[in-house]
Amino acid sequence: MIETRDILETINMIRQENLDIRTVTMGISLLDCVSDDVDVLCDRIYDKITTKAEKLVETGNKIEKKYGIPIVNKRVSVTPVSLVGGRADRDGYIKIAHTLQRAAEQTGINFIGGFSALVHKGMTPGERELIEAIPEALASTQMVCSSVNVATTKAGINMDAIALMGKAIKRAAYLTKDNQSIGCAKLVVFANVPEDNPFMAGAFHGVGEPDTVINVGVSGPGVVSSAIARAGDCDLSELADVIKKTAFKITRVGQLVASEASAALNVPFGIVDLSLAPTPAVGDSVAHILEGMGLESTGAHGTTACLAMLNDAVKKGGVMASSHVGGLSGAFIPVSEDAGMIAAVERGALSIEKLEAMTAVCSVGLDMIAVPGDTDEAVICGVIADEISIGVVNNKTTAVRIIPAYGKQVGDSVDFGGLLGTAPIMALREYSPAKFIGRGGRIPAPIHSLRN
Amino acid sequence: MKAVITVTGKDSMGIIAGVAGVCAELGANIVDISQSVLQEYFAMIMLADIDKLNVDFSQFVDTLEAFGAQKGLTIHTMHEDIFNTMHHI
Numbered sequence A: 001m002i003e004t005r006d007i008l009e010t011i012n013m014i015r016q017e018n019l020d021i022r023t024v025t026m027g028i029s030l031l032d033c034v035s036d037d038v039d040v041l042c043d044r045i046y047d048k049i050t051t052k053a054e055k056l057v058e059t060g061n062k063i064e065k066k067y068g069i070p071i072v073n074k075r076v077s078v079t080p081v082s083l084v085g086g087r088a089d090r091d092g093y094i095k096i097a098h099t100l101q102r103a104a105e106q107t108g109i110n111f112i113g114g115f116s117a118l119v120h121k122g123m124t125p126g127e128r129e130l131i132e133a134i135p136e137a138l139a140s141t142q143m144v145c146s147s148v149n150v151a152t153t154k155a156g157i158n159m160d161a162i163a164l165m166g167k168a169i170k171r172a173a174y175l176t177k178d179n180q181s182i183g184c185a186k187l188v189v190f191a192n193v194p195e196d197n198p199f200m201a202g203a204f205h206g207v208g209e210p211d212t213v214i215n216v217g218v219s220g221p222g223v224v225s226s227a228i229a230r231a232g233d234c235d236l237s238e239l240a241d242v243i244k245k246t247a248f249k250i251t252r253v254g255q256l257v258a259s260e261a262s263a264a265l266n267v268p269f270g271i272v273d274l275s276l277a278p279t280p281a282v283g284d285s286v287a288h289i290l291e292g293m294g295l296e297s298t299g300a301h302g303t304t305a306c307l308a309m310l311n312d313a314v315k316k317g318g319v320m321a322s323s324h325v326g327g328l329s330g331a332f333i334p335v336s337e338d339a340g341m342i343a344a345v346e347r348g349a350l351s352i353e354k355l356e357a358m359t360a361v362c363s364v365g366l367d368m369i370a371v372p373g374d375t376d377e378a379v380i381c382g383v384i385a386d387e388i389s390i391g392v393v394n395n396k397t398t399a400v401r402i403i404p405a406y407g408k409q410v411g412d413s414v415d416f417g418g419l420l421g422t423a424p425i426m427a428l429r430e431y432s433p434a435k436f437i438g439r440g441g442r443i444p445a446p447i448h449s450l451r452n
Numbered sequence B: 001m002k003a004v005i006t007v008t009g010k011d012s013m014g015i016i017a018g019v020a021g022v023c024a025e026l027g028a029n030i031v032d033i034s035q036s037v038l039q040e041y042f043a044m045i046m047l048a049d050i051d052k053l054n055v056d057f058s059q060f061v062d063t064l065e066a067f068g069a070q071k072g073l074t075i076h077t078m079h080e081d082i083f084n085t086m087h088h089i
Helices: A004-015 A038-052 A056-067 A090-107 A125-139 A159-175 A182-186 A221-231 A236-265 A286-293 A303-319 A339-346 A352-359 A377-393 A434-438 B015-026 B057-071 B081-087
Strands: A021-028 A071-078 A111-118 A144-152 A156-158 A187-191 A212-218 A269-273 A366-372 A398-405 A413-417 A421-424 B002-010 B029-038 B041-049 B073-079
Touching (some): A004 B081, A038 A071, A056 B073, A090 A144, A111 A125, A125 A144, A144 A182, A144 A377, A156 A377, A159 A182, A159 A398, A221 A236, A236 A269, A352 A366, A352 A377
Parallel strands (some): A111 A144
Antiparallel strands (some): A413 A421
């Protein structure tokens, strides 16, 4: 029997507290599209995506209507393009990116991810070509997202790849300078990248996945925030319980939507990603949860502990609510996409060093961080290397999505609009790590990678 | 299968009759109603059996919403599964 109280609670979560399904992402394998002719490859990619994802948006809209819950994004992730590019050169890879864009437009989805390469141990000539093609590919498309995995706990850190990524990020910023360097917002550098992540810009369809799969990302920082506010002055054990119960409810909705989409599209269900994903909207902020837990401002000493507890409670609550959990599963702390984070940076409470510490206990990394446009390439590589080391040593995913906004200085901000939000330019240390980065080679895998 | 229909807005004559009329026309059988009026504010939660719906569920949702808009009411219709999933293990 459905109780009135439960009905009102659910409706309140959706209407007042911004509960939504952040994304239904269809993973599509492109492995059967390979050809030694780039044009044939592109045709096959286009046909496969537009056939498999033909009804994705329509199905998403139907589910949205049935349950009265918004599904904000319908997306597609594909096999890392470097694995199907074969002998394609830079221009060939750019052509593939344009094909992905066309397929995205045709299917009506919001984003397509997978212009990616996995180079944690080394690079093939094709992967090098793809990385060099990233800036042009991102500058000449709108919906294509790119990611490069440069390290794993097992393989160590590929510093040559990090050096190339520093260059690619700077060039993407330059090529999209008339549009606030937005190219960099669609590019992520990863350590220990998950193969079933439904969230952009880092989504791709891993090689261990089936031909097609449905992965779902839930959201709901606003719901957690309100639950904490209602809990009042309880102690932290009780607070953890409140978060767990809320995360359970949120995730159950994700599981329901995932099963429904999977059945309607006749595509196997992959995972539900438990991440708390903020948006710039008022009442949808992870930073405000931390502040609700008792911090004067996010960035205060104590922030890392708060976030660690939040992240853990979200996982514990969510894991029982879904048959398969995966992706990034944790709290996201992007700066530009979270009203509370933006405010914390603007009031001088949150620095890049504190953000780096926070990434050691939550799901992603330095996300959507805008820095001065004239930042030296080696400094960007240094930021990436630091963040990636945290992931490698702690056996977790970390990522960097950094925007050296062309022509901007500390004190300015960049406004991407929509879900990408507004990013105040953050200060970086200017001392140079150029000699360290220039050494190249690999940082060996940590000792605890030898688990066998 | 059931749908949960919530209706809120300024009270006026014939709200229940109107919503019930739309339900009957589209083949939804009302099984439970909980309704109250606070000052001039009308709030109702209605449970309707939708097994014999003669239109698509999306269309049912849209028709009720449009009817609500005409009368100055907010009407949301949701499939019961979202509540069952969220609140029952």
